[in-house]
Amino acid sequence: MSSDRKPPPASGENPQAAPEWADGLKQLYDSVVEEDLPDSFKTLLARLDEIDPRRGGPESGSPSHSPDGRGARA
Secondary structure, eight states: OOOOOOOOOOTTOOTTSOOTTHHHHHHHHHHHHHSOOOHHHHHHHHHHHTEETTTTEETTSOOOOOTTSSOOOO
């Protein structure tokens, strides 16, 4: 039966060092976090904030509609 253990690092290697791809992945993550939200997503969030959770519809009293304007489906 073979062992799942990795062989010890060769002399001179730092076992605590991050893999080569880790810096690139961190840079990609940081760039995504710093991106602005698209206007369409900001609009959607604003529309969702207007919904009265007790009624399931907009606070203005108009009937509830889906974000795409087709209405709710059963």
